[in-house]
Amino acid sequence: MKVGIIGATGWLGSALGGGLLARGMLQPRDLLLLNRSGPRGDYHGHGDVTWAASAGELVAGSDLVVISVRPQDWPALDLRAPGRLVVSFMAGVGLARLGACAGRIVRAMPNAAAEIGRSYSPWIAGPGVTDADRAATRWLLSAIGTEDELGDEGQLDLMTAVPGSGAAYPALMAVALADYLCRNGIGEAVAWRAAEAVICDAPLVLAGRIDRAREMVDTYLGYDGTTAAGINAATAAGFGPSLQAALEAAVMKARQMDA
Ligand SMILES: NC(=O)C1=CN([C@@H]2O[C@H](COP(=O)(O)OP(=O)(O)OC[C@H]3O[C@@H](n4cnc5c(N)ncnc54)[C@H](O)[C@@H]3O)[C@@H](O)[C@H]2O)C=CC1
Ligand SMILES: O=C(O)[C@@H]1CCC=N1
Numbered sequence: 001m002k003v004g005i006i007g008a009t010g011w012l013g014s015a016l017g018g019g020l021l022a023r024g025m026l027q028p029r030d031l032l033l034l035n036r037s038g039p040r041g042d043y044h045g046h047g048d049v050t051w052a053a054s055a056g057e058l059v060a061g062s063d064l065v066v067i068s069v070r071p072q073d074w075p076a077l078d079l080r081a082p083g084r085l086v087v088s089f090m091a092g093v094g095l096a097r098l099g100a101c102a103g104r105i106v107r108a109m110p111n112a113a114a115e116i117g118r119s120y121s122p123w124i125a126g127p128g129v130t131d132a133d134r135a136a137t138r139w140l141l142s143a144i145g146t147e148d149e150l151g152d153e154g155q156l157d158l159m160t161a162v163p164g165s166g167a168a169y170p171a172l173m174a175v176a177l178a179d180y181l182c183r184n185g186i187g188e189a190v191a192w193r194a195a196e197a198v199i200c201d202a203p204l205v206l207a208g209r210i211d212r213a214r215e216m217v218d219t220y221l222g223y224d225g226t227t228a229a230g231i232n233a234a235t236a237a238g239f240g241p242s243l244q245a246a247l248e249a250a251v252m253k254a255r256q257m258d259a
Pocket of ligand 1: 091
């Protein structure tokens with residue numbers, strides 16, 4: 001299998017290329033790369049990857065083409081990939097528009113944790129995608145984490161808003177937590193350490209059992225203590241609905257981008 005990545009030195013493209021190489025899933029020479037800034041002597045510790053000079057050259061040498069450019073860069077790419085499996089990471093560029101490249105299209109929605117091999121990447125197959133293509137998609141996405149095939153494209157917009165947002169909402173929460181501590185006299189370094197404890201470390205107790213999150217909230221409420229006071233205040237202030245409004249805005253944006 002020869003894999004071509006367009007946008008190979010961007011956030012997700014680089015994570016995918018790095019994951020494929022680090023896991024030994026591809027020989028470096030079977031990885032074709034295209035970016036805007038040109039070939040690099042070192043790509044994730046390898047000098048013998050193949051740099052394409054154009055999208056046409058990349059497609060010609062690839063069995064599977066990954067599109068990892070920003071949605072606004074898609075029209076200018078003017079990709080033609082007849083007969084190829086094309087896996088797009090782009091948010092808000094639907095199967096109908098992607099069909100212009102004449103490939104067999106899969107849309108996948110990874111997230112920022114791809115760079116540590118922990119993305120959850122739901123995906124949707126377009127018309128003409130074969131069982132072998134589905135297996136190739138699962139194989140590809142295993143380089144950056146886990147995946148699930150979805151039933152229809154509308155579900156991918158929902159996933160763009162939720163797992164696609166990656167670390168965004170936890171980062172927003174970390175900023176709020178650290179700001180609160182700093183405003184109340186805690187030094188910045190300690191404030192960030194405290195925020196990290198809440199955002200990065202404590203949630204690990206839910207790893208592998210996230211479906212018990214509601215039970216976890218109820219456990220805290222059961223103490224009727226400090227955290228229960230906080231949860232109740234957050235609920236009264238619209239914590240859940242404000243997060244859901246954020247998700248709704250992201251879904252609407254994905255739909256508008258594709259209109
Ligand atoms: N970063 C994220 O957390 C997520 C990103 N996505 C999607 O993945 C795609 C890539 O996102 P990022 O990696 O974050 O963006 P990025 O901006 O880090 O990388 C995109 C790369 O594509 C390159 N590029 C643009 N036009 C090109 C062209 N014609 N030929 C070759 N290279 C070209 C850019 O120079 C850049 O290095 C986007 O479409 C985004 O919607 C999806 C889910 C999560
Ligand atoms: O914010 C964005 O547009 C990209 C796509 C999904 C997550 N990040």
